[in-house]
Amino acid sequence: MLINCKGTLIDLSSPKVMGVINLNTDSFYSESRVTGVQALFNKVVQMVEEGADFIDLGFMSSKPGSEISDPQTETLVIGQSVKAILDQFPEVLISVDTIHADVAAVSLEAGAAIINDISTGTHDDQMWKIVKEYRAPYIMMHMRGNPQNMQILAQYEDVVMDVLRYLAAQRNAAIDFGINDVIIDPGFGFAKTIDQNFELLNKLAAFKMIEAPILVGISRKSMIYKTLNTVAQDALTGTIALNFGALERGANILRVHDVKEAKETIKLFEKLNEFN
DSSP: OEEEETTEEEETTSOEEEEEEEOSSOSSSGGGBOOSHHHHHHHHHHHHHHTOSEEEEEOSOOSTTOOOOOHHHHHHHHHHHHHHHHHHOTTOOEEEEOSOHHHHHHHHHHTOOEEEETTTTSSOTTHHHHHHHHTOOEEEEOOSSOTTTGGGOOOOSSHHHHHHHHHHHHHHHHHHHTOOOEEEEOOTTSSOOHHHHHHHHHTGGGGGGGOSOBEEOOTTOHHHHTTTTSOGGGOHHHHHHHHHHHHHTTOSEEEESOHHHHHHHHHHHHHHHTTO
16 A cells, blocks of 8 residues: 655555545536636645645546547646746655556656556557656556546446456556555546446445455535535535545545545544554
8 A cells, every 4th residue: 555656655554545636627526627727826825734644636527528638738727837936845645646657757747756547548649658657656546438428338247347347457557567556546527327337336345356446536526415405505514524435445646625524524434444
């Protein structure tokens, strides 16, 4: 459960929080979006003060129906943002959410610590080469298709076993390729129905057999707000409840929009487990 982030060993046996910042205008939760350097700084300061262990910086919206981002534009925006953040806050560990190898390369060169790839290298065949070259931890997620068509690809014989087999195979392939630190993400909301998302979460402990840290990204997603007949803006309570369930089943990283609440959830979870 140790990952090497730019020479610092991070122990994920104690759950960590990854705060989400989107450098676009169309990600599904509006409060995650920022435009302009000052707004970006304000968001980073808030998340750091609230206890974020990592900041996950993304440009491309991956909500259902979204188009693939232009890699040149994304490279420019992400590269400048990583540099701007680290110039002001050099200790921040930045994860870059991208499917493009060029973006990964520029980000890691600018000082980013982690690459978070929802395509697991299937979009860009140079991605693993870049991650290996920079010796960066790599988050690989399960998804079928791409954000434009993924929701019509949610047919599984057994969603848990299908996702488990995929991530196990990809993790082993990445290790064999020379990527030392792999984190797995079941991909909640990506080519899954609401019921499939809940089944995956309920059986999350099965993914521990892969012997890789588990990232859970369910914050304010439709599996929560559609079940509660509400909207993403009102899905914080549901997010807290399901994040606690994820921790009970072995989650090592919670990827969230609301850092303070996630840190409090972890604190209470760990306090409860003192009495096991």
